[in-house]
Every structure is written in structure tokens, then in C-alpha cells.
Amino acid sequence: MTGVAVEVRHASLRSDEATILDDVTTDVGYGRLLALVGPNGAGKSSLLSLLTGDRAPTSGAVHLDGRPAGEWSARELSRRRSVLLQSNQVAFSFAAGQVVAMGRTPWIGTERARLDDARIAEAVERADVAHLLHRAYPSLSGGEKARVSLARVLAQDTPVVLLDEPTAALDLRHQEEVLRVARRLARDGRAVVVVLHDLSLAAAYADEVAMIDGGRLVARGNPRDVLTADRVEAVYGTPVRVLDDPDTGRPVILPRRHAER
Template sequence: MLKVTDVSIDIAGKRIVDNVSFTARTGTVTGLIGPNGAGKSTLLSALAGDMPLSSGAVQLEDTDPQITPVKDLARIRSVMLQDVSVAFSFLVRDVVEMGRRPWARTEQAALDDEIIDAALEATGTTHLMDRDIMVLSGGERARVAMARVLAQRTPIVFFDEPTAAMDIHYQEKSLGLIRELALHGATVVVVLHDLNAAAAYCDSIVCLDQGTVAAAGDVDSVFTSDILSKVYGWPIEVTKTTAGVHIAPRRAEPGALHHSLITSASWANSEATAQQ
């Protein structure tokens, strides 16, 4: 369903993604992980056809997203961006309805109301449907954005840090929805910083480091202490049991603050005390 071959991306003369290749199979969730600046979001944008490639190729089903008309592409893949802010005032239901626009004037349009209602219910946003999205919290807006993606009903779905703004209840519920999409035949690619979530919900992992693939494969092969510690530049312990994979970074010890910061803070406290 999704094949990535030797993809490189340059932005402003700088190589952000370098010679990345992997395949995401139908009915699976592929996790993109890696430290900040590794190229995950840039790669996801290119896979969706929203950013040009410098070299290489992406194949979505039998389609090249780089040359496919936007409306046709919107019937093949849907995208939930990391930034879920909305620049204009819309009712929540109107935002979710935007996911149905690629299907306007098709036989699928007859299902619009049913699908919109189902997407709202699945994401726990039905009670928000008549509210202005501008007044919602970040987590609520993220759930509305996920509802829009669900309403689009495409065979390939991309998520960029979908649960970053959500509380633990909706993090798990939303990741469960992502998993369910795959179980019903979608090809899903999701960018995640939460390594434990990636281990729990993904079938395969592509780990990026400075724009290149540091490791790729199933969870067990990629999630090792050696690989993760090297990629993230921090000691990480990986424990594998019958219950699953658990990732635990070493806790940082105090001592990273520069002495001038500590001295200034102490001076400010002393002055405040003296004035009292």
C-alpha cells in the first residue's frame, strides 16, 4: 500500500531526509520515531504529497502523490498534522464535515451525515459538535482533527503526533482508534515521541536519526537498549516480557544549571527576603 524508495528531501539547501526506504503494509501501523529534528514530520509531509522530493519515489497504492491531483489524492490518503490550530471560527461539526469534501458529488456523499456522526462519536466529540472550535482546548481540537481524518475514510492514513495534547484517557482511546483502522484494512503511518505508545500500538518501526534510517523492522528488533540509547543520545533501558516492551530512560541528575543561573536566583530570593 505504501512504498518509499530512496527518498531524500532538501529544504533551503540543507538535506533533511536522506535516502530513506521502507514499506508500510496494508492492515498495519508503522511508527516513525526518532529525536527532535530527525526528519519525521518532513518525511510524513512528503509521503502525503504535500512536500516535494529531491530524489527517490513514493508510491501510495498505485499512485505517485507528487503528481496526483489534490482532489484525487484526498480520496487515497488523509493527514492529521501535529499543529491542530484553526485560523478561523468554525463549528466543530463543520470541521469534521471538511473530511467529506473529497467525496462531494460521488455516491459516497449519501453517507456524509452518518459518517460525520460516527466520527464524532468515536472520538468523544459529539457533545462539542455545536461549539466554536476556537474556544476548545488543545486536546479537544486534536480529537476533532482526528474525527475529520476518520470522516475522510481513506485507505492510507498519516498521523503526526496525534496524541501530544491529549490526556491519558484520550491518548489511549485515540491510539486504539488508530490501531482499529489498521485492523479494518487501512495502512497507517504515525509519528510518535512516546516510545512506550509506539511499542504498544505499532506493528513495525522506522527509526530516523539525522534524516537517515537508523533502524527499521518490527518492535522487538528496533526497540533495544543499544539502538535507542545511541539514537537518542541518552541511556535507555528496554525491558521485554510476555506483557510487552517497556522503555525507561535513565532519570537525569541535578547539576545541569549553570552556576550563574543558580546565583542569580539565590540573589533574587535574598533580596525579596530582605525587603520583607
């Protein structure tokens, strides 16, 4: 697919007296991977909730495929976009394999249900969870739950994929693998949005980076233009050094440290 998948226009989000998002305009296109970055409490997850259509802005507009997000039914949304939330909780003691299979729920009774086994198998391989399928989901570690939940999202097989901090509980190898999966999804033509805390991961894999601070979009563009040392220091309040990765040429962002005496 081509064109804009999800667009946010002059969207604000308020709760009681607090302004969570303030006049944000951005979009994500098919075939693109957009990383949302910013300090804790900046509004990244809140912006993602607008992109999912699960939350309506207080003012402004959100469109999915050119149609107001509020006009999509829950079933329609589940077939158009898949979402990985920060919290990977399941109410009952399902096996991990059953949790992955839940990703196929939107396609029950449709022609695409015949693809269930193939899509589940692909998702299990991509998320590296084959050895976990018979384990009770509550018994898994935080990182294992995150990967099983990612497999569920992949099994859903939607054109738009929205991932909220998918690497937070993962070891180094699986952080890289998850971002490689996200990169491949975008290369295959899907629109992918990933909320990340690791700026170097964002720089390494994203087509574009959107930086949020205090509920406002302070910069958006290619990683090199957005993740400058001056901007990162201003937004995060700590000095950094931006280097070039010798293998990829992409920026690597490191905190500047002084040796303790």
C-alpha cells in the first residue's frame, strides 16, 4: 500500500486541568517506520492512543486511511491496525500459544481465517517464542511475555502496526530482533509506529523520528536531523555525545560521563 495510513491534525488531549498533548500534527505513511521518542511523561503513549483510535482528542482530528478514527467500529479497527501496549497482562491462565492465537480473532468467520495457521507460525518464528508456546502465560518472565504479546500482534496481520515500548523488558539480542521485525514490516509496505526510550535504537531502525516533549511535537524528520546533541540535551536535560556507527553510518547517542574519583 502507499499513501498516508494515520494522520493527526492539530490534536490536543486534556484531562481535568492537565494538558497531555498540545496541538500535535503528524502522520505515518505506508512503508515507513516512525519512532516516537521523548522523556518520561512527554506524551508518547498518549499520542499512540490517538493513533490507535482507542482515544479521541479533546480537539483536533485523527484519520485512519482518510476516515475519521471515531467512525471506525471496533471490529473494523481490529482488522486495520494492531497494537502492542506497555502492559502485557492476560486475565486468565492461558498458554502462551493460545495468547498468540488470539491475534487471529478479528478474522473469525472471514475468508482470511484460512490463513490462521500460517500467520501464527510466521509470528511465532519472528518473535522467537516457539519454545514458550506450552508455558502458562502468567509464568513467563517480563521479556518472555513481551515477545509472546508481539507474536500476537504479528499474527493479527494488519496494515498498520503500533508498538508501545516493545523493547522495554528485552535483552540486547531481542531488542535488536524486535526492531528488525518492525523494519521488515515497514519494508513490506506496512505503516509502523514504535515508541522507544533508546535513542540509538530509534536512530538505527527508523525512517523518521518524532520527538515529543511536554505534550508538544518539538521535532520530526530523519534521525540525524532530529537527534542532534543540542536538541537531545535540551529535551532530556543531560549532555550527550552523538557518534556515527562505523557499520551503518547511523547516529549513536551516548550520555557524556565523567570518571568518578
